[in-house]
Amino acid sequence: QKVANALLGTAADWLRGRGLEVIRGPASFSTNEQAALLVEGFDRPATIMMPYNPDYYEDLIANAGFHAAMDMVAYYLDNNIPPDFMLKREERLSKRLDISLRTLRKEDFSAELDRVLYVYNKAWEENWGFVPMTDAEIRFMADELKVAVMKDPEQVIFAENAEGEPIGFALWLKDYNQALIKVRGRLFPFGILKVLKHSKHIDMGRVLTLGLVEEYRHKGIDSLLILRIFREASAKGIAAGEFGWILDHNYPMRRVIEKLGSKVYKRYRMYDRDLNPSV
Structure with a gap:
């Protein structure tokens, strides 16, 4: 958690110093490309151009001061x-x-x-x-x-x-x-x-x-x-x-x-x- 706090805190400081008010992510660089964190469905591999991450990332991000902004779903x-x-x-x-x-x-x-x-x-x-x-x-x-x-x-x-x-x-x-x-x-x-x-x-x-x-x-x-x-x-x-x-x-x-x-x-x-x- 300390590493996540330091990394995300540094990003927040950089953005704050440039006059921005909100940090949103993960995305690269917008919702037009790959975006969002996987929070359910870890038992299936990622399909083409979709993200995958360990399940503990959700807690790391929440504990670093982030809150859910929007959920997205995928259907099989x-x-x-x-x-x-x-x-x-x-x-x-x-x-x-x-x-x-x-x-x-x-x-x-x-x-x-x-x-x-x-x-x-x-x-x-x-x-x-x-x-x-x-x-x-x-x-x-x-x-x-x-x-x-x-x-x-x-x-x-x-x-x-x-x-x-x-x-x-x-x-x-x-x-x-x-x-x-x-x-x-x-x-x-x-x-x-x-x-x-x-x-x-x-x-x-x-x-x-x-x-x-x-x-x-x-x-x-x-x-x-x-x-x-x-x-x-x-x-x-x-x-x-x-x-x-x-x-x-x-x-x-x-x-x-x-x-x-x-x-x-x-x-x-x-x-x-x-x-x-x-x-």
């Missing part, structure tokens, strides 16, 4: 046949709504990033902890994911209105952590070959993000996107997946996921600490 989904009512709803909605779904166009990658950026900043702008994503930021993140999504463009799904304008998107990825865990962090000299070998047998995925611009919410389009993910993932041998994280109070999205029979299997937490507490 078996990629089995969706319930009949979802399939019937999909057919009905597809006929009634004048929208279409499509996967990433590899030949138009730069423009596709523009579409993602547009939807992301509109769809998430009212979310807790939201920080607008910049063009430079999304292109940096795209460089990290480009190999995966260009290999399997079905991992990016767009929803468009009748005019062809983007109104939503979803991003899911194969859980490459299943392959990386086999080499225990040792990529060289032969680890990379093992990763390539085990990548062929990945059977789990993660839905990183799914969002719609406000005027197209509550119409069932989110269900259509999820069902499309089911189909694309199943075609690639994915038998199960993680959906998250989702803000704890995002009940509309949580209800959609829970209708599939899924349950929360991990919980994450962001913390705040007042840098100038009143005496």
Whole structure:
């Protein structure tokens, strides 16, 4: 605890000296990237681009003067046949709504990033902890994911209105952590070959993000996107997946996921600490 207090106290002093009033974390550097502390679900390994930490970190942070600011949850989904009512709803909605779904166009990658950026900043702008994503930021993140999504463009799904304008998107990825865990962090000299070998047998995925611009919410389009993910993932041998994280109070999205029979299997937490507490 002494070491944690010293480390976090030094960070607090540095921020306080620059006029800031609250320290929030953990995050690197915002909720647009990896963020939060795992507080429930230590029995399962982290999926791709999700944090993992020892369970005692929670006490270290709380005892250093931090309090819970927001919880996030992750759901576990078996990629089995969706319930009949979802399939019937999909057919009905597809006929009634004048929208279409499509996967990433590899030949138009730069423009596709523009579409993602547009939807992301509109769809998430009212979310807790939201920080607008910049063009430079999304292109940096795209460089990290480009190999995966260009290999399997079905991992990016767009929803468009009748005019062809983007109104939503979803991003899911194969859980490459299943392959990386086999080499225990040792990529060289032969680890990379093992990763390539085990990548062929990945059977789990993660839905990183799914969002719609406000005027197209509550119409069932989110269900259509999820069902499309089911189909694309199943075609690639994915038998199960993680959906998250989702803000704890995002009940509309949580209800959609829970209708599939899924349950929360991990919980994450962001913390705040007042840098100038009143005496």
